[in-house]
Amino acid sequence: MTQPDWAPDDIDIDRPSASRIYDVWLGGSHNFEVDREIARQTELAWPDSVRYARANRAFLGRAVRFLAAQGIRQFLDIGSGIPTANNVHEVARRIDPAARVVYVDIDPVAVAHSRAILRDDDRTAVLQADVRRPSDILDQVRQGALLDLDRPVALLLVALMHFIPDSDDPHAAVASLADGIPSGSYLVLTQGAYGASPEADERIRELYRRTPTPLTPRNREEIERFFTGFELVEPGLVNLPDWRPDPTVEVDDRFSGALIYAGVGRKL
Ligand code: SAM
Numbered sequence: 661m662t663q664p665d666w667a668p669d670d671i672d673i674d675r676p677s678a679s680r681i682y683d684v685w686l687g688g689s690h691n692f693e694v695d696r697e698i699a700r701q702t703e704l705a706w707p708d709s710v711r712y713a714r715a716n717r718a719f720l721g722r723a724v725r726f727l728a729a730q731g732i733r734q735f736l737d738i739g740s741g742i743p744t745a746n747n748v749h750e751v752a753r754r755i756d757p758a759a760r761v762v763y764v765d766i767d768p769v770a771v772a773h774s775r776a777i778l779r780d781d782d783r784t785a786v787l788q789a790d791v792r793r794p795s796d797i798l799d800q801v802r803q804g805a806l807l808d809l810d811r812p813v814a815l816l817l818v819a820l821m822h823f824i825p826d827s828d829d830p831h832a833a834v835a836s837l838a839d840g841i842p843s844g845s846y847l848v849l850t851q852g853a854y855g856a857s858p859e860a861d862e863r864i865r866e867l868y869r870r871t872p873t874p875l876t877p878r879n880r881e882e883i884e885r886f887f888t889g890f891e892l893v894e895p896g897l898v899n900l901p902d903w904r905p906d907p908t909v910e911v912d913d914r915f916s917g918a919l920i921y922a923g924v925g926r927k928l
Contacts, residue, residue, distance in 0.1 A: 666690060666769070666772065666773060666776070667769060667772075668768045668769065668772045670768065671768050671769060673692050673694070674694060675694065675870070675871065675872070676692075676694045676695045676697070676698040676870055676871050677695065677767055677769065677871050677872065677873070678767070678823060678868065678871050678872075678873045679741050679742050679765065679767040679769060679770045680692065680695035680742065680767075680769060681695050681698050681699050681702070681871070682713055682741055682742070682819070683695070683741070683742045683744065684696050684699040685699060685709060685710045685713035685714065686713060686714065686717060686744050686745075687744075688742060688744050690742045690769055690773055698867050698868075698870065698871070701863075701867050702864055702867055705860045705863040705864050705867070706855055706856070706860055706864055706919075708914075708915070708919065711914070711915070712900075712915075712919060712920055715900050715901045715915070715920075716818065716819050716850055716900055716920060716922075717744070717745075717746065718901075718906075718909075719818070719850060719900045719901075719903055719922050720746070720748070720751075720816070720818050720848075720850075721746045721751050722903065722904055722905075722906060723816075723818075723848045723903070723922075723924050724748050724751040724752050724814070724816075724848075725751060725754075725755065726893075726904060726924065727752075727814045727846055727848070727924070728751075728752050728755035728756060728759065729755065730846070731812075732812060732813070732814045732846060733752070733756055733758060733759045733760065734759070734760050734761075734807045734808065734811065734812070734813045734814065735748050735749075735752060735759065735760070735761040735762070735813070735814045735816060736761075736762050736764070736797075736801060736807060736813055736814070736815050736816065736837075736841075737761060737762065737763050737764065737816040737818075738764040738765075738789075738791050738797065738815070738816065738817055738820060738837075739764070739765060739766075739791060739817060739818065739819065739820030739823070740763040740764060740765050740770065740774065740816075741765060741767075741770050741819075742767075742769060742770045742773050742774075743770075743773055743774050743777055743778075748761050748763075748816065749761040749778075749781070749783070749784050758783070759783070760783045760784070760806050760807055761783070761784045761785075762784070762785045762786075762787065762801055762804065762806055762807055763778075763784065763785070763786045763787070764786075764787045764788075764789050764791075764797055765788065765789075766788065766789065766790050766791075766873070768788070771786055771787075771788040774786040783806070784806075785804050785806045787800050787801075787804075791817070791820060791821075791824065791833055791837075792824060792828050792830075792833055794833050794834075794836035794837045794840070795836060795840075797837070798836075798837065798840040809840060809841060809842070810842060811842065812841070812842060812843075812844040812845045812846070812927075813841045813842075813845045813846075814845065814846045814847075814848060815837055815838070815841060815845065815846065815847050815848070816848045817834065817837075817847070817848070817849045817886075818848060818849065818850050819850050819851075819852075819920070820849075820851075821834070821849065821851045821878075821883075821886065822851050822852040822875050822876055822877060822878065823873040823874070823875065823876070824876065825874065825876045826876060830876075830886075831885055831886060831888075834847075834849075834886045835888065835889070838888075838889055838890070838927065841927065842927070843927050843928060844926065844927060845926075845927040846890075846924060846925065846926055846927065847886070847887060847890050847923075847924070847925045847927070848923075848924050849883075849886050849887070849922070849923055849925075850900055850920055850921065850922040850923075851878055851883045851886070851920065851921055852875065852877045852878075852919065852920050853877055853878060853879060853880065853883065853919055853920065853921055854877045854879065855877070855919055856919075861877060865877075880897065880921060883897060883921045883923075884897050884923075887923060887925040889927060889928055890925025890926060890927050890928065891925055891926050891928055892923050892924070892925045893924050893925065893926060896923065897921050897922070897923040898921065898922060898923070899915060899919070899920070899921065899922070900920045900921065900922035901915050903922045903923070903924070
């Protein structure tokens with residue numbers, strides 16, 4: 661297969677990636693047949709995959725609008741993914757055009773495409789970095805000087821932490837990031853929980869082991885622990901379609917149980 665011009669030269673196009681699988685579900689065009697195949701196989705094990713991916717993206721938009729309404733104008737979006745509709749800077753700027761966003765991802769396609777579309781935008785920056793190295797991220801953000809880390813920031817870790825295994829101490833990584841931002845900042849986090857059956861969970865985990873970022877589902881208590889030092893805003897940690905649903909959008913009541921938790925917390 662020939663390499664499309666949006667794909668960096670050094671990526672392995674025979675290996676699926678989480679960012680490109682998510683892009684498949686969001687209807688994007690930055691994915692390969694290997695990604696589409698994992699997406700299809702995942703849908704067989706978990707038919708709600710597409711609706712959850714879209715509900716996750718919709719939650720991100722609602723959370724950014726909520727934070728912008730609280731006066732937040734700086735966003736640090738880690739695990740930001742391949743840009744698609746309703747990127748964080750676009751949503752925030754509908755409320756205040758001065759909003760600033762630093763996008764961070766480990767995936768070369770996500771980083772390359774973000775840089776390509778934001779090349780002329782001086783209120784956004786794009787870093788290739790790993791959430792497991794929080795001090796590197798904070799150092800780079802400070803050096804870039806786009807965000808003022810002495811003033812409240814929204815730290816977005818949306819559909820990211822289930823890619824960090826327990827052996828890499830994800831709670832310590834989030835705690836270090838939280839230490840780097842002041843009181844009055846916000847944490848926005850979604851994370852996959854255990855699914856309908858142990859067999860389906862194991863099948864999905866097996867599929868994601870083929871990517872560079874295997875999946876680690878967590879239970880509610882483990883997910884709530886990410887918010888240590890933050891006060892969850894209403895309605896707390898909930899199944900993601902239930903987080904402040906938009907009254908103008910019809911609620912999809914086919915979601916059953918919390919398979920992806922979502923929460924927004926304010927730093928104490
Ligand atoms: N946050 C976006 C959203 O919710 O719409 C994109 C979520 S996408 C499912 C997860 C992203 O996390 C992917 O782009 C993947 O490359 C990125 N990711 C996975 N492990 C990472 C890590 N260790 N550090 C930074 N990004 C990572």
